[in-house]
Amino acid sequence: MRCPKQKNTELVASKLDGDLKCSHCESCQGHWLSADDYETWRSQQEKPKKPLSGLDFDLEFQPSEYDAKAGLCPECGSYLARTRIDLKQPFYLERCAGCGGMWLDRGEWETIKKLNLHVVLPHVFSSQWQIVMREMLQTEHERQAVIEKLGKDLAEQLFKLTDAIESHEHGDFAAAYIMRRFDRDKYLDLNLNS
Ligand SMILES: [Zn+2]
Numbered sequence: 488m489r490c491p492k493q494k495n496t497e498l499v500a501s502k503l504d505g506d507l508k509c510s511h512c513e514s515c516q517g518h519w520l521s522a523d524d525y526e527t528w529r530s531q532q533e534k535p536k537k538p539l540s541g542l543d544f545d546l547e548f549q550p551s552e553y554d555a556k557a558g559l560c561p562e563c564g565s566y567l568a569r570t571r572i573d574l575k576q577p578f579y580l581e582r583c584a585g586c587g588g589m590w591l592d593r594g595e596w597e598t599i600k601k602l603n604l605h606v607v608l609p610h611v612f613s614s615q616w617q618i619v620m621r622e623m624l625q626t627e628h629e630r631q632a633v634i635e636k637l638g639k640d641l642a643e644q645l646f647k648l649t650d651a652i653e654s655h656e657h658g659d660f661a662a663a664y665i666m667r668r669f670d671r672d673k674y675l676d677l678n679l680n681s
Pocket residue numbers: 490491492493496512513514515516517
């Protein structure tokens with residue numbers, strides 16, 4: 488099997504994380520995971536309860552210079568489809584639409600491991616996942632805006648309270664209460680202090 492990014496380089500059998508079989512390019516440091524080998528390994532891993540919680544968008548990672556280069560599947564020759572991981576410095580993971588094998592450029596395995604995405608890899612390529620990812624990014628931006636406006640202490644209190652309200656069966660009642668208070672105070676400010 489040849490490296491999808493450097494057609495003249497032969498991949499060599501290797502392992503990731505001790506027991507995940509892969510094919511490694513010693514030149515560009517990329518890894519090829521065949522669908523079967525990955526599935527065998529994944530079925531032995533503990534399923535994360537919430538793989539996407541606490542996704543660290545600030546994680547620093549410098550993608551490989553081959554990251555943006557398109558490649559063909561080393562196993563079946565099909566085009567490798569890409570999915571974007573939206574860190575501050577975004578990068579792409581690649582998966583063969585034909586056989587389901589996956590290509591990871593240099594450092595990408597270590598990075599998705601830090602994000603806890605390494606055990607849910609095929610999902611990461613679904614359009615549903617892209618939607619969830621965009622929503623999470625949006626939420627993260629909102630969080631940052633709240634911290635900027637309220638200051639860290641009050642923002643932390645608000646996040647804690649929001650978590651508690653969100654998981655409470657009458658949470659909507661609490662949210663409505665806050666909104667009513669807010670509207671009333673705004674009304675009083677506008678009409679009595681002017
Ligand atoms: Zn290579």
